[in-house]
Amino acid sequence: MNNAQLNELKNRYVANGAASASTQFADHAENAELWDADGERFIDFAGGIGVLNLGHRHPKVVEAVKAQLDKLMHTCQTVMPYAPYVQLAEKLCHLSPVKNDAKAMLVNAGAEALENAVKIARAATGRSGVICFDGSFHGRTFMTLAMTGKVLPYKNDFGPMPGDVFRAPFPNAYHGISDEDALNGLKKVFKTDLAPSRTAAIVIEPVQGEGGFYAASPAFLKALRELCDEHGILLIVDEVQSGFARTGKFFALEHTDVQADIMTMAKSLANGMPLSAVVGSATVMDAAGPSSLGGTYSGNPLSCAAALAVIDVIEEDNLLEKSEALGNKLTQRFETWQGQFDAVDNTRHLGAMAAFELVTDKASRTPDPELAAALCAKAKEKGLILLSCGFWGNSIRILVPITVSDEVLEEGLDIIESSLEELVKVEATATN
Numbered sequence: 001m002n003n004a005q006l007n008e009l010k011n012r013y014v015a016n017g018a019a020s021a022s023t024q025f026a027d028h029a030e031n032a033e034l035w036d037a038d039g040e041r042f043i044d045f046a047g048g049i050g051v052l053n054l055g056h057r058h059p060k061v062v063e064a065v066k067a068q069l070d071k072l073m074h075t076c077q078t079v080m081p082y083a084p085y086v087q088l089a090e091k092l093c094h095l096s097p098v099k100n101d102a103k104a105m106l107v108n109a110g111a112e113a114l115e116n117a118v119k120i121a122r123a124a125t126g127r128s129g130v131i132c133f134d135g136s137f138h139g140r141t142f143m144t145l146a147m148t149g150k151v152l153p154y155k156n157d158f159g160p161m162p163g164d165v166f167r168a169p170f171p172n173a174y175h176g177i178s179d180e181d182a183l184n185g186l187k188k189v190f191k192t193d194l195a196p197s198r199t200a201a202i203v204i205e206p207v208q209g210e211g212g213f214y215a216a217s218p219a220f221l222k223a224l225r226e227l228c229d230e231h232g233i234l235l236i237v238d239e240v241q242s243g244f245a246r247t248g249k250f251f252a253l254e255h256t257d258v259q260a261d262i263m264t265m266a267k268s269l270a271n272g273m274p275l276s277a278v279v280g281s282a283t284v285m286d287a288a289g290p291s292s293l294g295g296t297y298s299g300n301p302l303s304c305a306a307a308l309a310v311i312d313v314i315e316e317d318n319l320l321e322k323s324e325a326l327g328n329k330l331t332q333r334f335e336t337w338q339g340q341f342d343a344v345d346n347t348r349h350l351g352a353m354a355a356f357e358l359v360t361d362k363a364s365r366t367p368d369p370e371l372a373a374a375l376c377a378k379a380k381e382k383g384l385i386l387l388s389c390g391f392w393g394n395s396i397r398i399l400v401p402i403t404v405s406d407e408v409l410e411e412g413l414d415i416i417e418s419s420l421e422e423l424v425k426v427e428a429t430a431t432n
Helices: 003-013 059-069 083-095 110-125 142-147 179-192 218-231 301-316 319-340 369-381 406-431
Strands: 026-030 033-036 041-044 102-107 129-133 165-168 199-204 234-238 262-265 276-281 344-350 353-358 387-389 395-398
Touching: 041 406, 059 301, 083 102, 083 276, 083 301, 102 110, 110 142, 110 199, 110 234, 110 262, 110 276, 129 179, 142 165, 165 179, 179 218, 199 218, 218 234, 301 319, 319 344, 319 353, 319 406, 353 369, 369 387, 369 395, 369 406
Parallel strands: 129 165, 129 199, 199 234, 234 262
Antiparallel strands: 026 033, 033 041, 102 276, 262 276, 344 353, 353 395, 387 395
16 A cells, blocks of 8 residues: 555544654665665664664564474463563663662563653652652653653643642753753752652663753762752653663663662663563662562563663673764764754764754744744754654754664755755745
8 A cells, every 4th residue: 555545544543642744654674774665765764763773674683583483373471471572671771770680571662661760769768759850751552741841742631630649850061951040940849849858760861862862961960869868769761762782781770870770661662562661779679579579461472572682782892882972973963963064053963862953043043833833843854863852842862773874864864954945045035
């Protein structure tokens, strides 16, 4: 079926809330390229929203899934466990920067991981309160929507959210929020909304994903760790988008000397197969009673096989070094644009987790979400899939596979540059 035929089906049978704005349908893909149902080629700088750090259909991941498919598809881990689940748990416990000895449990998606992390934290502390940060994104279930720090488009239509969830400012120096401001805001939450003695956990993305690719400084994360230790609060670090080589480390938290009590991970963990994990200190993880955690498909054998292959590829193919090199290439190009275009500012990266800001002018730093939307649309016309993000919707984030070839990378960056040139020229003409 072609794009037109598939769109007829989509418009007739797919709910508006679950439908994509795109009129192209992916047909097949390889590494950082994909082709739609009409045979048109696209360069993929979105990576399934951070899921494809190893690219589409990495051969070692595909091979691992096919081999597992020939052995076992499903039993439900709680009915009869299987080797890939416990083998992956062992790997993740050794890799994750958590305090003391670690244990893990597997579920299906990032939101499920966050839900379970909160359940575990409440069981371990006997407290109920949770503090998150402005601009955060933790998922689309009701609990994780309550934790998410942005109304549109995620939670506007869905009524009251679960209680005992509060928010503090996230440090963002470019937009006037220093580390000190953010810490003072957090301490104000303790005074106005939730006493430390009732706080089970503070939940933070070390690099905000949907929130704009803003990284919390090592100093801020250290201060959070100290504050949690002072009050017996658990520190939950959400690495759903920042994990598995995206920042040049397995986890972004490794850029600091801070350890988490609990970590959540998903997306590129299984490079396209549905899988997420909660890893934490063994005493914390064991606080939840027998059979209190899990789900029918949690830690599916095929997904676990994919994840084991992902870890092997990252370690064997020097993906951490490649991520750093890719981030440097992206930043060099971004800085050129920052000097070239009045609208481009605040270029930033941690490894290959890279972004830049679009503003009406650099003096006021006023976000320009309309330009960001126009840039993504223009890039799509030219054959590049590109994503915006951020609290104001004005950041352009790059989630191209770390395995992208130099030729395809440069082709995609050239499309961004030419699109910016056209859009800035149109704006200048319109002003005159």
